Amino acid sequence: MAKLIVLKVNNKFIGIPSKEVMEIVEVQDVHQSPFSFPFIVGTTFWRGAILTIVSMSYFLGDLEESKSSVYVRLAKFDNLLLEVDSVERIIDYNELKIVERKEEGIYTGLYPSQDIFISILNVSNFCALLEEETISVIRYGRAGR
Numbered sequence: 001m002a003k004l005i006v007l008k009v010n011n012k013f014i015g016i017p018s019k020e021v022m023e024i025v026e027v028q029d030v031h032q033s034p035f036s037f038p039f040i041v042g043t044t045f046w047r048g049a050i051l052t053i054v055s056m057s058y059f060l061g062d063l064e065e066s067k068s069s070v071y072v073r074l075a076k077f078d079n080l081l082l083e084v085d086s087v088e089r090i091i092d093y094n095e096l097k098i099v100e101r102k103e104e105g106i107y108t109g110l111y112p113s114q115d116i117f118i119s120i121l122n123v124s125n126f127c128a129l130l131e132e133e134t135i136s137v138i139r140y141g142r143a144g145r
Contacts, residue, residue, distance in 0.1 A: 004093035004111065006118055007072065007084040009056045014084070015111055015118040017093060022073040024087055037137050039130070041083050046073075053081045054130065059106065077127050 003018040025046060030053060032042040041053040053071060071081035091113055098120060101109040106129055108120040 002093040002095070004091050004113075004118070004120075005072070006088040006091060006113070007056075008086045008088050009084050010060050012060060013088065013116055013118045014056070015093075015120045016072065016123065017120070018090070020075055020121075020123045022075045022078055025071045025073050025081060026069050027071060027081075028069065037134060039133060044081070046081075049079070051079055051081050053083055055083050057083070059126070059129070074123060074127075076123065080127075080130075 004015045005018055005021055005024070007014045007016065027044045027046055030042045030044050033040060036042075039055050039058040041055050044051055044053060051073070068083050068085055070084055070086060072084060072087075073081050093111070098109040098111055099117075104125070106122055106126045108122045110117040111120050112118075
């Protein structure tokens with residue numbers, strides 16, 4: 001059975017299907033990039049690769065910087081680490097149980113689990129939004145922290 005990795009970001013529960021995740025990473029050395037995009041936390045060196053750390057808080061509308069050391073490395077976009085507050089749990093996942101399903105936006109829908117609903121991240125749409133934000137910053141010059 002498929003698994004869902006349940007993350008906590010700004011007191012919100014976000015789920016990513018395990019097939020979309022390469023690994024959960026804890027890094028200590030994050031190198032901040034001055035004058036970078038507002039959603040870029042910095043870079044880190046991990047297993048021979050330089051990875052870019054992206055703030056999930058930014059995309060949830062919270063501009064406070066997280067002090068997390070937990071990151072999710074995506075399978076398809078393995079040069080990115082998503083900064084999250086914590087990994088809450090890993091649960092069985094059945095796509096047929098998604099409610100309020102939608103195709104647009106960064107969420108596929110809501111997944112009921114015990115006493116909470118988990119927002120399921122659409123990784124492809126999220127990365128497309130990340131690309132749009134990057135182009136927008138370059139085009140309109142909104143860079144800087």
